[in-house]
Amino acid sequence: MPRRLLVVAPHPDDETIGAHTLMARMRRRGVAVRVVVVTDGAASHPYSVRWPRRRLVAERRRESRRVLRQIGVTASAVTFLDLPDGRLVTQAATARRGLARAVAGRGAALVVAPSHSDDHPDHRVVAACVAMLRQPGLRTLSYPVWPAGQKIAGARHLFLTTQERLAKRRALLTYRTQTGRIADDPQGFAMTRRQIAAFTSAQETFAERRR
Numbered sequence: 001m002p003r004r005l006l007v008v009a010p011h012p013d014d015e016t017i018g019a020h021t022l023m024a025r026m027r028r029r030g031v032a033v034r035v036v037v038v039t040d041g042a043a044s045h046p047y048s049v050r051w052p053r054r055r056l057v058a059e060r061r062r063e064s065r066r067v068l069r070q071i072g073v074t075a076s077a078v079t080f081l082d083l084p085d086g087r088l089v090t091q092a093a094t095a096r097r098g099l100a101r102a103v104a105g106r107g108a109a110l111v112v113a114p115s116h117s118d119d120h121p122d123h124r125v126v127a128a129c130v131a132m133l134r135q136p137g138l139r140t141l142s143y144p145v146w147p148a149g150q151k152i153a154g155a156r157h158l159f160l161t162t163q164e165r166l167a168k169r170r171a172l173l174t175y176r177t178q179t180g181r182i183a184d185d186p187q188g189f190a191m192t193r194r195q196i197a198a199f200t201s202a203q204e205t206f207a208e209r210r211r
Helices: 014-028 053-070 088-103 121-131 162-173 193-199
Strands: 004-009 032-039 078-083 109-114 138-143 156-159 203-208
Touching: 004 014, 004 088, 014 032, 014 053, 014 109, 014 138, 014 156, 014 162, 014 203, 032 053, 032 088, 032 121, 053 078, 078 088, 088 121, 109 121, 121 138, 162 193
Parallel strands: 004 032, 004 109, 032 078, 109 138
Antiparallel strands: 138 203, 156 203
16 A cells, blocks of 8 residues: 555546545555645636636535545645646646656655546646656556546446445535536536436545656
């Protein structure tokens, strides 16, 4: 078992989609869990009048902290790099430096980050940045997000109990900005029922990253 777990989320909510149960189990076993959220999440509703950028970013932060607190990950263990949502490719070097700082000098760790084959370009940038991390004892796993419910060849599965699955669903619905709360942006993002079901399936999926 690792002494530390670092979960890397391209956007606020990816940490829950990818590794909610893994984090909860690790915390119950006394593992130090940290989360790094790379982008500010502002691109989900770019034309909302009621939710301008500053308000949306602040609320998305609160949503992540609220969910993580419920599983024992305190606000001090969550870092927001605040890089531009949807334009992370322009800030890849900054993202890489931020992630390197998160793992530097802290001993052996397990880093969990998005799959390099994810459909979202921000996720692929984060995956590439994590692949460049170099530290003795560092082990990395990848998790799928988009498309929801995708399969990864050779992946291993963490099977959820009924209670864990319900807890994960409640956690995901806590991200209200992403599940329908914002209604004044016709181009805004909201998870569909099918996506929520896929994100809260009976297993979390992780693939070993080759170095």
